[in-house]
Amino acid sequence: MRVVVAMSGGVDSAVAAARMVDAGHEVVGVHLALSQNAATLRESARGCCTIEDAGDARRVADVLGIPFYVWDLAARFREEVVEDFLSEYAAGRTPNPCVRCNERIKFAALLDKAVALGFDAVATGHYAQVVERPEGRRELHRAVDPRKDQSYVLGVLDEGQLSRSFFPLGDTTKPQIREEAQARGFYVASKPDSHDICFIPDGDTRGFLSGSLGEQPGDLVDTEGRVVGSHSGAYGFTVGQRRGLGLDRGALDGEPRFVVGVEARTNTVVIGTRDLLGVDAIVGGHARWCGPAPDGVAKVGAQLRAHGEEYPATAWADGDTVHVRLAERARGVAPGQSVVLYAGTRVIGSATIHKAFAAPASP
Template identity: 80%
Template sequence: MSGGVDSAVAAARMIDAGHDVVGVHLALSQSAATLRESARGCCTIEDAGDARRVADVLGIPFYVWDMAARFKQDVVDDFRAEYAAGRTPNPCLRCNEKIKFAALLDKALALGFDAVATGHYARVVETPRGDGGVRRELHRAVDAAKDQSYVLGVLDAEQLARSFFPLGDTTKPDIRREAAERGFYVANKPDSHDICFIADGDTRGWLTRELGSAPGDIVDTDGQVLGQHEGAFAYTVGQRRGLALGRPAADGQPRYVVEVRPETNQVVVGTADLLGVNAITGDHARWCGPAPEGVVQVGAQVRAHGEEYAATAWAEGDRVEVRLESRVRGVAPGQSVVLYDGTRVVGSATIAAARLEREPVA
């Protein structure tokens, strides 16, 4: 229970469904703020208090579990290291993989609980198996604007078997109305946004404080120096703003970051046509069920609320190869590619490389 409206209604719905529910708030910050500064961030003392008030209304036990050290190691330190290596990570996926559906779920099972329910907008659909049992599949939420299946694409079949997402069949406005009808104080509480451990939303500033200033060159694809930067880690492929180039392009076209080179501390810029890729190699593949066999038709999504693109994909051990039917711009190493079959999540991988292949796959 984060202290927000979604997890509050999720807890209430689990009670309505007949489950024995205990509320748990995760203390993830090693120096939690007393009050929320804005709609950004989470895990403040205020949030814990909001979650406790909801638990009191529901009449359920409530606990705060301190996972700050694990969160720092698996999410914050990973985020810093990825940017330092020139990649663009998604900390929400890492948090779901390492904290909410690993550390939290493992502790819950060890204490005798059966499953974890959260306020994520996604659906678990049960389909018959050949042996008479059922298979639990992860699907997109009904509310496309709030769908969070992308950041849950790291869950495997065993984790899905012990996960519930009670909000997946409802839109956000209806959730707020339900919360108000139930008398929850948090019914109109703003949603949290962006990266929870960077409450002011200034990712570049946070990285500079963590990694220090590291001046270097901004160059074009021919190696000509066009400007300076204070740290290559603050740039990502596809970025246009904040380049502060001293020399305008000869053709007058805007320029974008096309590559980050941490080994030479260079940021490479070029025209928009250099951003289009149609081939992705992903590692750390995670499957929400059986791994695909052979080449399969899928939808591929590379951003949390981005477009889904028609593609083919095939697994190669811990890696996955994805071939897009159209070019996609701004695909950066470190991002995640999540694969879909209709509304069903097939699995995900961390993007290791993206490129343009002129010849179609045989």
């Protein structure tokens, strides 16, 4: 097969490219230029997609003897991921930009361009597994290394995208990948991993939002509507947050307070006690299925964060709406996050959370 390997300049995509070559595919390495102002050197271990990263990817391609190109997707990344990130926070929601990037850039823009150029598939360095069934259907599964498993952020792939995707690292642990890279003579074998949000290399999400959206002073209120503090922008808060609330604790009863709601329309942040955070009912939209959608009510595992725990649950679909009932309550579930559904290690699909609440007790 003719395969494009997305090469970020890190160790994972380097080994992914090498394994696709070893498997006998005709491989071309592609580095995605996603920043419109890429720095010459990395500012920290958090970011990626710099000119230096492109150079690291090119050196690996040279070692492997494969063609290498840089594809400029910066404008589309800005529109589809960064602007979406800002608009979601401005609306009082908490998005996951890695999920959005996989959906709209790596397995839409990149894959579409690759197919248009005559390639058969795209491979990446994500830690996940594709299992091909005897009837030819492909399934997305968790990686064998639970600490590195990235199936959650891939839960937005539909069946057609999955049929053209390879994840060569899913059967290997991260230490083994570094050892393999060292044995292959890759310069990036000991390169630090990037962390958090790639377009916020300093990790200061609130600072990034403030610089982009401007200060918008508003009130912190309790669940009775009493003003207990102030803020410089409701977009800087998310459900479940405890730190950085700026409360006058002398005016409280000493019990910790958390964000329990963000009301963008009134620019108000609602705080409350820990017990108000527990939810067991989730309604989501923008359903994405990695295979057939659930038929009726299905027993599933539900994961609510990229590296969060999996909750036993039941789920059913109603068109583009997905309903999930957790067997136990979860805390800090915010609109805008993704809920990803599993059957064992298999990813069933995902939805974007619209609301989460404590379901009324059965009579």
